[in-house]
Amino acid sequence: MMDFKNLFDIRIYNYFLNHxxxxxxxxxxxxxxxxxxxxxxxxxxxxxxxxxxxxxxQTIKRTRDHLLLVSLNGEQCIIGLEHQSYADKRMFQRIMEYDYLSYLRQYHIYEKNI
Known part of the structure; x- marks a missing residue:
């Protein structure tokens, strides 16, 4: 049976692989x-x-739909995109988890280079 709930998210994910x-x-x-x-x-x-x-x-693994490194006028920033086909009240918690894991990874990289 087709999972129509996530079909839109998958199509949008693939659509935005184009720069x-x-x-x-x-x-x-x-x-x-x-x-x-x-x-x-x-x-x-x-x-x-x-x-x-x-x-x-607790061990966790998360994947954002898109994570982009964007450069403008010599400055860089990271933009995370999440594609949702319905309103999810828990999305703020998932975003916090993504950010936490990103910062944790940066911390471990920093510690290796000290």
């Missing part, structure tokens, strides 16, 4: 449609993260 579409989308959302960002300004990063919650020792 031109990503640049257009980000220009509309971030710059009111002005063509500020170009395809060369976007790098798609590995979006899977895993780690252990320091508070309770």
């Amino acid at each position: 031109e579409r990503l640049a257009d989308f980000l220009n509309v959302v971030l710059f009111d449609g002005q063509m500020i960002m170009d395809t060369q300004d976007i790098i798609i990063l590995d979006s899977s993260s895993s780690g252990v919650f320091l508070s309770n020792g």
Whole structure:
């Protein structure tokens, strides 16, 4: 049986693997449609993260739909995209987990290089 609930999310994920579409989308959302960002300004990063919650020792693995490294005027930022076909009241918690795991990974990389 087809999982129609997630079908839209999968199609949108694949749609935004195209850098031109990503640049257009980000220009509309971030710059009111002005063509500020170009395809060369976007790098798609590995979006899977895993780690252990320091508070309770629980091991978790999470994957954002898209994680982008964007460069503008010599500055870099990371943008995470999540595609939802329905309103999910728990989404804020998932975003916090993604961010926590990203920071934890950066911390471990930093510790290795000290």
